[in-house]
Amino acid sequence: MSHERQITRPTDLAHGRQLNPAAVGWTRTPLHRTRLTGWGRTKRWEYWGVVTDRFVVGLTVAGLDYLSTCAVYVLDRRTGVEVTRSGISPFVRPGFGDDPGDGTVHASAGVGSGRVGVEIDDDEGATAIRVRATGLQVDLEVVRPGHDSLGVVVPWSERRFQYTLKDLANPVTGSVTLDGVARDLGAGWAVLDRGRGRWRYATRWNWGAGSGVVDGVPCALQVGGRWTDGTGSTENGILVDGRLHKVGEDLRWTYDLADPTAAWRVCGERLDATLTPFHLRRDITELGILAVRTHQAFGTWHGTGILDDGTTVRLDGLTGWAEESRNRW
Numbered sequence: 001m002s003h004e005r006q007i008t009r010p011t012d013l014a015h016g017r018q019l020n021p022a023a024v025g026w027t028r029t030p031l032h033r034t035r036l037t038g039w040g041r042t043k044r045w046e047y048w049g050v051v052t053d054r055f056v057v058g059l060t061v062a063g064l065d066y067l068s069t070c071a072v073y074v075l076d077r078r079t080g081v082e083v084t085r086s087g088i089s090p091f092v093r094p095g096f097g098d099d100p101g102d103g104t105v106h107a108s109a110g111v112g113s114g115r116v117g118v119e120i121d122d123d124e125g126a127t128a129i130r131v132r133a134t135g136l137q138v139d140l141e142v143v144r145p146g147h148d149s150l151g152v153v154v155p156w157s158e159r160r161f162q163y164t165l166k167d168l169a170n171p172v173t174g175s176v177t178l179d180g181v182a183r184d185l186g187a188g189w190a191v192l193d194r195g196r197g198r199w200r201y202a203t204r205w206n207w208g209a210g211s212g213v214v215d216g217v218p219c220a221l222q223v224g225g226r227w228t229d230g231t232g233s234t235e236n237g238i239l240v241d242g243r244l245h246k247v248g249e250d251l252r253w254t255y256d257l258a259d260p261t262a263a264w265r266v267c268g269e270r271l272d273a274t275l276t277p278f279h280l281r282r283d284i285t286e287l288g289i290l291a292v293r294t295h296q297a298f299g300t301w302h303g304t305g306i307l308d309d310g311t312t313v314r315l316d317g318l319t320g321w322a323e324e325s326r327n328r329w
Contacts, residue, residue, distance in 0.1 A: 002248030004233060007031055010100060013153065013196065019161040024233065027151035028244055030101035032163050034196035039065050041160070043329070044096045045195045046103050046120055048129060049209065050140065051319045052188025054078060055176055056279070056298050057138060059131055061094055061107045061118050064329055067290070068092040070109040070116040072131045072138060074176055075279060075298070076183075082281070083178060085133035087116040096196070103127065103194060127192075129174075137182075140174035142190045148244035149192075150222055154233045162197030162227075164235055168220035169211040189319065203227055204326045206253050207235075208266055208275065210301040210318030217241045221273060221301055221315055223266045223322075225253050238271070238305040238313070245307045247271055257295050257324065264297055264322035273303030273315050275322045289328065296323040 005025035010033060013023045017038040036042050045062035056075040062068065071086035087110020094107035101122070108117035119130040125146065131138040149167040156162075172190040175182050189211035205227035211220045220239035228234050229250050236247035249268045256262040260280035266273050277299035285292040301318040 002026070002234075002246035004246065004248045006246075013163050014161070014198075017198070018158050019153075019155055023163070024153045024155050026153075026233070026246055028148040030149065030151055030165055032100060032151060032153065032196075033098060034163055035098040036196065036198065038198070041065070041198045041200075043162075043195060043197055043199050044094070045193075046096070046105055047193040047195075048120075048140070048142070049191045049193070049321065050172055050185075050188060051211075051298060051321070052172070052186035054184070054186030055188075057140070057176065057185075059118060059129065059138065061105050061120065063092075063094045063096060064290075065093070066091060068094050068107060068109050070107055070118045072116060072118070072133060072136065073281065073283075074136065074138065074178070075281070076176075076178075077278070081178075083136055084283075085116050085136055086110070087114050087133075088287075098196070103192065135179050137177040138174070140172055140185070140190065143171045145170065145218075145242070147218070147242035148239060150235065150237045150244055150246070152233055152235045154197075154228050154231050154235075156200060156231065160198055160200050162195060162199065165192065165194040166209070166222045166235060167192040168209055168222055168239055169218050191320070199329070202328050204324070206322070206324055208264065208320065208322035210273075210275070210315070210320035212318040214314055214316060214318070219313070219315065219318060221305070221318055221320070223251055223271070223273070225251055225266075236271070238307065238315070240307060240313055245305075247305075255297075255322070255324070260297075264299075266322070270306040271303070273301050273305070275299045275301050275320070291328040292325065293327075294323060294325040296321050
């Protein structure tokens, strides 16, 4: 069992600009109210990552106080074609929800042919996602089975903190339209990364996720690192048949960014998992005070994990990604 405190009742993330100490811990369902006040370091986003047997899709709506951004990435696994669209609008704040579990947001960013629009609508048990950009449309229907998710508050200080919600292994259907040609999304899974917090200017993180069915049982893997190290909080867990098993230790990451085919290994006392990539995405953005350098490997996980009761489970065949991201924002 994790040493971290499990939160079981709704709680406020912050009091004004300061972290609410009672909010530090982890949850199985969204319970944090994330209203934040103040300007300059507040970050909010909804990110959905999708991997199917035909496509990889990643989409982001983010508000960074001084700008908003909408971005979408599509990889056609059959042809190897990558398509990226992104738009930035200064001094615009998307209308993110702050109630527990509220991910509905409609936003657009950029101008002219560089404009990207994203609509995310949460309903009971499902999420509809629509992306519109030049030469690209994405339409997704995500089923939310009602299994455990992983919510975590990471405390860097009284004024710098982050709430993250990871929701994995959600079945997804839909289509991708490139240059007017619609293609079926294929069979696969969708993962939600919701963020609300007040960040330091420079941050480096690792994140890995995998979803699938192992021995006839839905399973998922959620791992992170660097940005949580030393805080007493982690975003690590194993989901088996709807039940989350929290992993409270800081994990060790091993990978080689210079080799796109190199494996990514994540291990600790309760977990030893390796991602074998089929594709490496590099995303490098330099816009003055804003800089993002992300290496994201998509692939298949293999390994083992130990559940809360000591049972060892296989994690073979989960599809997803592992990444390193360095940010100045």
